[in-house]
Amino acid sequence: MADYREIITKAICGKGKKSSQSAHTVTPAHKPSNILGCWVINHKYKTEYQKDVVIVEGTYDINTWYSYNNNTRTEVACETVSYRDKVQLSLRDKNLISDKVECTCRPLQEPNCLEAKISSSGNRVVAHVEREFLVEVIGETKVKVQVDDDGLVEATLDDDDDDDELEKELSGLDSELLTDEDEDE
Template identity: 50%
Template sequence: MSLDKDVQVREIYTKAVCGRGRRFSQVSHTVTPPHAPTSILGAWIINNQYDAVKSGDSVEVVGTYDINIWYSYDRNTKTDVAKETVSYVEVVPLSYLDKKHRPSTAEVSATATQEPNCVEANISSSGSSVVLRVEREFKVEMIAETKVYVYVNPNGGEDLDDKTIDFEDSGEDIDYEDLDPDLLDEELN
């Protein structure tokens, strides 16, 4: 692409989403209640608390949640609730990463798109504990300073005053997430 000699380009540093990722996982936990369970009456995951930490080209979601298991024991004559707090670390790789961001300015965040949920609870083969299968999913974003290039109109905005630009009704469906940030950089050099 050749640029007209009147076209000016500016470099602007701005904060932008420079990384994204998503991870679905299934994990197993074993909980040993005070009494050998006869049957499982219910299992719930509550109090999910987590934080996000940058780790190379990934984000680690570090958190805890409480497992509550309602069970019967003593040949189904009594019930109790076993409670256990579980710690976890979920490594979420960044499927999109702008390599030209300033690493020292990176901030990460995580959102639980599927809160941890018990999908199966069974008494172990030994009969003394409960094995739970838990599903969870997290979406992460990394926001950092990055450099963008903009074209500068040498006439300022004066020649745009009588023109209306409506990007909504341009008839084009543009998915800005699919744009390659390196493409503009290559064309300007």
């Protein structure tokens, strides 16, 4: 007859992903005639865990290249903006041993300007920015393992399920497609 043991370990106890868009207003020094380009740089962020959500707060610079004076001159307007995203945890282990947790955050989509246009007043630029984050909450939890009569852990890996999934994925591929290397020949 097998016994069970409980192991206390650090594990991913929560996961969440969020994609968001924001509209930011940039005020250039001159009245813009046309928007020539807009990009986002210097992205910095930090995270904070609060119950069922992870708060991601950060800043980035929006650089807008524009023409003015009836398209005779150009300039770049730079403005630092801040944001605050609440990422809901879709996967959450409620059996945490301690309230002390770590949060990791990884941008799946770095902040990127989707569109920049001159505002209706004509004096400002409205930049639409997208971003996406994956957050993980790491904490202490208990794992229950089965041990045999000699006190050894009985671990079984069911590789057949993984092989079946891989076979299904590979069966849908068209073997006639060329790779980049094939095209060079």
